[in-house]
Amino acid sequence: MQRPPVPSALMSHPAQLAPSTAHRDDLTSSLGNSGPAAAALTVEAATVPLFNQEYQPPQIVQGAVTNLVFTVDNSANAITVGSLGFTANLPAGLTVAGGGARSVIGMNASSSCGGTVTATPGASSASFAGGSIAPGTTCAVSVPLTSTSVGTPGTVSATLTSSVGSVAASAPTTPLVVVVNPDGNVTFVQNSDDDGTFTFASTAASLNTSITTSGGTGSVGPLDVPGGELTPSRKRGLRALATQR
Structure with missing residues (x-):
């Protein structure tokens, strides 16, 4: 059976076509009418990645080198987080290692988060900028440090900034301890x-x-x-x- 022709006025303005009378907002059945169906979609904002720091190793002799590793954890997010950056301010007695007789092969500033690490030997701070992290992953920024002062240095302060917000680094699980060098x-x-x-x-x-x-x-x-x-x-x-x- 052929459909009846559509009026020319409606042909020139297709947006004015009325919905089919067969369309319903509810479900009908032999048992009755279900009433209107309703659905709501809630999109939650991405959370700031977790940000922590650990010394590897957590104990050194005077003048030796440890890596301070900052870990960015984006496991809770389904999106890439960009614009990662931070500045690590070192306490008295702790400096960026490198360039001296005790430099250790493999203990250089590095990043698996992309971006750029700035860590000048002898400096009292280090910085990172321009990083990003994929959804559901972790990455790390490592800075070699050294100290000739026996004891436990103070806290390294660092705040991660990103495209979804900022967060301060948590304290290391095991603080750094510098012991007397017997040599x-x-x-x-x-x-x-x-x-x-x-x-x-x-x-x-x-x-x-x-x-x-x-x-x-x-x-x-x-x-x-x-x-x-x-x-x-x-x-x-x-x-x-x-x-x-």
């Missing part, structure tokens, strides 16, 4: 009338080294010195020895 370090300085290579031997194999002088002087160090008594020997006249314990 020391030594720098050897060779002064000579005749340039050449001068060797130094010790009961500590780590101190077996040599110095090549130029212009009447040369040096090597600082070298880590293990604790205990050492018996040094020298060849070709080691003239000067500077030791720091």
